[in-house]
Structure formats: C-alpha cells, structure tokens
Amino acid sequence: MKFNGYICIYLYALYTNTISSSLSVGNGKQKSEIAEQNNEANFPRFAEPIPNITVTIGRDALLACVVDNLKGYKVAWVRVDTQTILSIHHNVITQNPRIILTHNDHRSWYLHIREVEESDRGWYMCQVNTDPMRSRKGYLQVVVPPVIVESMTSNDLVVREGTNVTLQCRAKGFPEPYVMWRREDGDEMSISGENVNVVDGEILSITKVSRLHMAAYLCVASNGVPPSISKRVQLKVQFPPMLSIPNQLEGAYIGQDVVLECHTEAYPASINYWTTERGDMIISDTSRAGDKFETISTNSGYSKFMKLKIRNVGPNDFGYYRCVAKNSLGETDGMIKLDEIAAPTTILTTEQSFLNKIKNRVMKKPNSAIVDYTEEWRNGNGNEADYTGDSTQSSRSPPSIRHPPGAFHNGAVSSRVFTAVVKQNGIFMCFISIISCSLLIQYYLMTFMTKTVLNR
Known part of the structure; x- marks a missing residue:
C-alpha cells in the first residue's frame, strides 16, 4: 500500500511540473511575439505591391514603390534579370539616360523609363536596406505592334495564265502577329476549288491561276497592339485576246442609225479597231460633227467594250464589219453582218x-x-x-x-x-x-x- 501511495505522489508531481513548464513556455512565446511585433513596428513596410504594367514600345513607363515608416532606411531600384542597380535613394546609379527617379514625401518612390525599348522588358525590384533586406518586384511588359518584313514579303507579280502562284507575307511584333490574306475589293477568292473570303497564314498559294484571280491582295498583320498593318500586292495575269460578239447579224433600213457591238478581254491591254468588208480600217473623227462612223471604247479592268455607230445607213453600208483585238501574246477577230430590212410602216x-x-x-x-x-x-x-x-x-x-x-x-x-x-x-x-x-x-x-x- 505504501508503494502504491508513492507512485500516486510521483505521478501527481510529474503532472504538476508538466503543466507549470507548459505555462512557462507559452508565456515565453507570447513575450517573444509581442517583442517581435514591437520590433516590426520599428521597421519599414511596403504599403502596396508593385503592379505589373504593359507599355507599347516607344511610350514611357512608370513603376511605383510605396514604403511606410521608412525612417532612416534607404530605397533602391534593381533590374532583376541583369542584377543592375538603377538607383539608391535619391541618386540614379545607371548610365542609362532614359531612366529618371522621383519621390514624394519620403514615402512614394517612382522609377521612370522614357521611350521604352524591347530590351527594357523584365522584372524590376524595389529594395529597402533592412537586415534582412526587404523587397517587392513588378514586371514591365513591352509590346510591339506588327511590322511587315519587306525582305521576306512578295511584291507585285506578273504571271502567265495557268501557272501556279505563291504569295508570301512575313510580319514581326510582340506578341507574335496573326497574318491573313484577302482581296482588296472584298470579292471571294477561288483557292483549291473553294471560294473563301480570307486565307489564314503567311502563305497564299493559287493553283493554275486564271484571269479571275487578277486583283490586288492585302496581307494583314495584327497582334492586338494597334495599329494593324497591311501590304498591298498586285497580281496581274497575262493572256492573249479573247473576243465575243452579242449579235453577229444586225438589220437596218435606209436612213437609220445602227450600232454594232464587240466585247474583248486581254492582258496586256489589247489594241482594238474596226475594219470594213474590204479590210479598210475605220477611223472615227470625233472633231467632225455628223461623221459617218463613230467608234466608242469602254474599259473595265481587262475587259473592253467596243461599239461602232453607223449614221444614216446607205446602200453601200450593208455588208460585213470586222472587230480586231491584238496584244503581245496574240490576235483575234470577229465578223458582224449588217443586212438591209424594209422600213416599217406608220399607219395602223x-x-x-x-x-x-x-x-x-x-x-x-x-x-x-x-x-x-x-x-x-x-x-x-x-x-x-x-x-x-x-x-x-x-x-x-x-x-x-x-x-x-x-x-x-x-x-x-x-x-x-x-x-x-x-x-x-x-x-x-x-x-x-x-x-x-x-x-x-x-x-x-x-x-x-x-x-x-x-x-x-
């Protein structure tokens, strides 16, 4: 029984010592935390984080560092990736003339970077010379609008009909530009048997180009940084003259005015003229009023609309008339016959x-x-x-x-x-x-x- 009583007394004493030690440790921690808090209140602290900013190349950038309770400590700006010290307190250390330092009430410290370049992109740190050192950092993003690389972009092209054509457009910028091709007139493009309005990518390939592809094409590059940029590439397709006649047989009565029509297509532009049945070229003199013949020509792209007006048709004016078109690639012609018809009556x-x-x-x-x-x-x-x-x-x-x-x-x-x-x-x-x-x-x-x- 005595032995059991000693054990109980020992356990009670152990329990009492444990509780007392725990209380002493807790009081120590609390005192330490209070001391640390009191000590922290005497040190500078950052009032707000340094924001990440995005600036277009050529503009000015501003980085702000706000420090409370600075007291006798000093603020420095450092370029993180190169470990370059830009400024210490009121003094600019770097030799870069585009960097300026300003401050406000010994609390706000501003780093100015004028006419930002792509090399300025990166992390910037604001430091306070405490022990240990305290710091905050922010990222400067420099964006670049798209630019067409002329040396790697196609210029105006002249090709023969039926050949394969490749137009190339290269652009640079940051972020990487998006490039597309479209026709300047807004019409659809026939690419690989499909009609499309836009072709994505730097390459525009046309298989067996035809006269229908003859147009001005725009290479447009954009990356979300204004302004977008474009380059105009003129595609010209060469082909020999082709000719069509709406009416190969016309009728007229004596004394009537009649107009003969002829439509041609050619590139390079063709030389067009009219001849009589005997092969004589018809020359129109617009300076003389009431001339027998008048030739009219209207151009629309590679198409040309020709008209021959014959005034006061006489007996010798009936017969064949020839429409001729020539260019450096070939020649073609067509015949129109003018027949005499009876004059219409005017009584019912x-x-x-x-x-x-x-x-x-x-x-x-x-x-x-x-x-x-x-x-x-x-x-x-x-x-x-x-x-x-x-x-x-x-x-x-x-x-x-x-x-x-x-x-x-x-x-x-x-x-x-x-x-x-x-x-x-x-x-x-x-x-x-x-x-x-x-x-x-x-x-x-x-x-x-x-x-x-x-x-x-």
Missing part, C-alpha cells in the same frame, strides 16, 4: 380598213352634194387622193424582219399593240361601235338636210 392597218369600209358606203350614194360634204368632213381638205394613197400604202403587209437593238419603230410597235388590243380587249370594239353610230347619225342628218334643200 386595222383602223385604215375600217375607214375604207365607211368611205365605200358613203361613196355609193348618188347625190354628189352628199359625197362632197362627206369627203370634206372625212378628209379635212376635200383631197380624196390623200386617202386613196394612204389606203393603198397600208394595204401592204410589212415583211417579217429582225430589227437591230435600240431601234424603235413606231409603226411596227403600234400595229402590234393595236392587234393585241383587238384580240384581248373588248373596250376597243366598244370604241369602234361608238364611232360607227356617230358616223351613221351624221349620215342621216346630212341626208335630211340635203332633202330639205332640194325641196326648197
């Missing part, structure tokens, strides 16, 4: 036939006074020969002809319109009936007046 045959029937009915009356009065009313001047002549002329049916483009024939058009109205519209027949009734009323009125005069 249906209307004239109706008037002739009325005339015949009136002419059957034996009374000469009635005939004269009727003829004067119908003809206006009593000249029967005019009506007879017109009637004879209108009885001829006009031939079936092909009129040249641009010619407007009043008679032919009026005849067709009149016939269509007779067939499709009953209004015209009503109009004819009204005219007939009016003529019959006048006829009976004239008969009554004539009888009254004879009875007297």
